[in-house]
Amino acid sequence: MKSAAVTPFTAFALVLTLTSCGQNQADADQQSEAAASQLVEGITIANQRMMLAPVSGNPAAVYFELTYVGDAPVTLDGVSVDGAQSAAIHQMGEDGNGGMMTASGPLTLKSGETLELKPGGFHVMAMQVSPKLEAGQSTNVTITLSDGTAHSFETDVKSAGDER
Template sequence: MKPVKYLMLSLLGMSLHVSAQTTVDDAWVRATVPGQPSSGAFMRITSTTDSKLLAVTSPVAKTVQIHQMSMNGDVMSMGPVEAINLPAGQTVELKPEAYHVMLIDLKGQIKEGDTVPLTLTVEDTQGTKASIEVQAKARALNSMPMNHKGMHGHDAMHDHGNMH
């Protein structure tokens, strides 16, 4: 009987090592004012294997897109991207001045303290997709800068210990 138990534990251990693990920390959504059509979602994502964030969905918005904001000189640009690379063992931070999730055509106001469900689709290098359910808390409008102009040097107020 003992060899069977050891074999089962061995197989279980092997399966745990080959399956990718992706964790999401500090997920939050910016609260909105009544009638505001969109908002942003932010978080830190860490995967144990090279993976990519392919998509995000949420019942609070008709459209959800992964965006990247970048500065070219003094010109800010923002737009959708197909995916975000998640290098193995490295935390990728989605934040207002970089990669982030846009919730577009909101179905209602997101109030401070609300919980916003998000579903992330992550794919590893073998093409295996996984869905990750996240409950993001809505934070006050003034918890992060709304205006991205002139924000240089203010990263400390929203540094979560992982600047990239």
């Protein structure tokens, strides 16, 4: 399922180009202003979602598609999730068995390529998630790149039983 959520950058672009669509425009304006200080040109995030664990307080998974366009390759060095005490990029084994989950090394982003974080593959593991973060809310994810920049985006928070 494609998420209805748009990245702050996309929302900003929509506000600029689709002035006839006034619905939620004030919200989009506010979001794009808040995120503007942490937007990396060339990074596009799509289909982002945070899946809470069935048991509150257990690690949650964040999935998204990251498209990068830039002069030189960069690596995805780190990640943080608002509402989680720590976060790391993990990778699943071929069979998608939870026991095969390991920390991923730095992921290289090459211009024009899309990195997909998805169930059974790479994902962001959010540890010690606040019980205040509930399905239906949204939170911010920040990725840090090897060139020293950081890129933040908003994601929907979903319950464990929702479609991944």
